[in-house]
Amino acid sequence: MNEQENEEFAFLSRKILELNKQLMESEKVKSRFLSLIASELNNPMTALLGMIPHLAPPAGDSREEIFELAHDEALLLESRIQNLVAASEIESGVMDVTHASVNPEKLVEEALEEFQYKLKRKNISVIVESSLKEKIVTDPKKLYLILKNIIANACDYGDSDAIVTINIDQKGSEVIVTVKNRGHGPNVKYKAQVFTRFSEGMEGSHGLGLGLSIARELCGLIDGKIDYETDAASVIFTVTIPVQAIQADSEACGSNEFLFESFDDAIEL
Amino acid sequence: MIHGSSIFIHVGQIHVDQAPQAISTVLGSCVAVCLYDRTLGIGGMNHYLLPFWNGNGLQSPKFGNISIPKMIEQMMAKGSTPKTLEAKIFGGASMRISGSEAMMIGEKNVLVAHEILNEYRIPIVAEDIGGQSGRKIQFNLERGKVLMKYATRSEL
Numbered sequence: 001m002n003e004q005e006n007e008e009f010a011f012l013s014r015k016i017l018e019l020n021k022q023l024m025e026s027e028k029v030k031s032r033f034l035s036l037i038a039s040e041l042n043n044p045m046t047a048l049l050g051m052i053p054h055l056a057p058p059a060g061d062s063r064e065e066i067f068e069l070a071h072d073e074a075l076l077l078e079s080r081i082q083n084l085v086a087a088s089e090i091e092s093g094v095m096d097v098t099h100a101s102v103n104p105e106k107l108v109e110e111a112l113e114e115f116q117y118k119l120k121r122k123n124i125s126v127i128v129e130s131s132l133k134e135k136i137v138t139d140p141k142k143l144y145l146i147l148k149n150i151i152a153n154a155c156d157y158g159d160s161d162a163i164v165t166i167n168i169d170q171k172g173s174e175v176i177v178t179v180k181n182r183g184h185g186p187n188v189k190y191k192a193q194v195f196t197r198f199s200e201g202m203e204g205s206h207g208l209g210l211g212l213s214i215a216r217e218l219c220g221l222i223d224g225k226i227d228y229e230t231d232a233a234s235v236i237f238t239v240t241i242p243v244q245a246i247q248a249d250s251e252a253c254g255s256n257e258f259l260f261e262s263f264d265d266a267i268e269l
Numbered sequence: 270m271i272h273g274s275s276i277f278i279h280v281g282q283i284h285v286d287q288a289p290q291a292i293s294t295v296l297g298s299c300v301a302v303c304l305y306d307r308t309l310g311i312g313g314m315n316h317y318l319l320p321f322w323n324g325n326g327l328q329s330p331k332f333g334n335i336s337i338p339k340m341i342e343q344m345m346a347k348g349s350t351p352k353t354l355e356a357k358i359f360g361g362a363s364m365r366i367s368g369s370e371a372m373m374i375g376e377k378n379v380l381v382a383h384e385i386l387n388e389y390r391i392p393i394v395a396e397d398i399g400g401q402s403g404r405k406i407q408f409n410l411e412r413g414k415v416l417m418k419y420a421t422r423s424e425l
Contacts, residue, residue, distance in 0.1 A: 263416040
């Protein structure tokens with residue numbers, strides 16, 4: 001590069017830095033707004049969900065159906081708020097990853113609990129199979145939200161009167177959770193859009209794309225992967241996460257001698 | 270010689286600590302900024318891969334324009350001010366000899382460090398940047414000195 005090119009390069013890079021600052025500022029405003037509404041919505045929701053079950057009418061009561069609909073809608077609203085909160089936390093970049101010993105099967109059961117009415121209404125039966133012998137070390141809240149979002153997807157877009165199969169298997173140092181439902185999934189050629197929120201241009205019915213984009217971001221945070229496959233009659237979503245999320249630093253460095261040799265004859269600055 | 274223990278940081282990490290701790294890392298086209306506060310005896314090192322956050326995905330400290338301000342904030346939270354801080358910059362080598370010179374990641378990484386430190390008015394007291402070899406550095410928080418060795422291509 002000659003001097004003139006060098007100068008131009010520096011000038012353009014400075015320009016990028018300047019624009020980047022403006023971008024960050026506008027993103028910050030957006031994130032703050034999102035987190036504000038998230039907490040405003042979250043508080044009354046928690047109270048509602050705590051109290052609604054106490055209003056359950058006795059079995060056989062004519063109001064049972066109304067109660068179930070109300071409870072179902074409240075649970076749905078809660079899921080949406082959870083996603084909104086997660087999106088705002090991911091956006092703000094302050095999401096901490098915790099490590100705890102977790103039984104994925106328990107998380108699946110917990111998530112299914114929330115979809116009980118929807119499953120009943122669409123007459124979907126769920127089969128959960130786990131070959132996992134030990135608990136895994138990961139972030140329970142994030143894994144829960146990932147599983148909940150893909151199970152929600154299976155319930156919403158899967159066929160009625162069908163079976164949803166959830167498998168939890170260990171393969172080497174990874175745990176693989178698959179959720180399989182009958183129905184037409186998003187075409188594989190839209191893979192990029194499926195995991196991007198508010199994406200447009202896909203055929204067929206689909207939601208905001210918030211749930212799966214969150215699932216993907218959360219998977220990234222816990223060193224996992226998410227993917228899906230479709231065939232003529234069914235859709236399989238696969239979540240792969242490490243059995244043990246924390247690894248010793250020494251392992252990460254490997255046995256590279258360069259990292260461990262002494263600093264004899266080093267330059268001091 | 271490695272005095273005390275040394276913490277190794279990877280891409281996208283920021284580590285702020287105090288003496289007698291030492292912080293080390295290995296750099297190619299990545300850049301590490303070492304900040305040292307003489308009055309408090311605390312220092313920090315980051316290690317970033319790319320100069321600018323592109324607006325997609327998380328604002329993660331693997332980008333220089335996220336990582337450097339974040340580290341300065343962390344130092345300030347511990348009582349530093351730009352007046353008491355000094356900076357040293359390492360890395361930013363051109364690792365690929367053929368082809369993608371046009372990306373000039375190393376140069377951009379260094380430039381973003383200069384710009385941001387200049388903006389905060391933090392003096393750069395030493396730097397070893399550019400070139401074509403990787404670097405291994407160890408930041409000793411006892412005296413704020415950085416030990417540096419070049420890596421040959423085979424070692425990286």
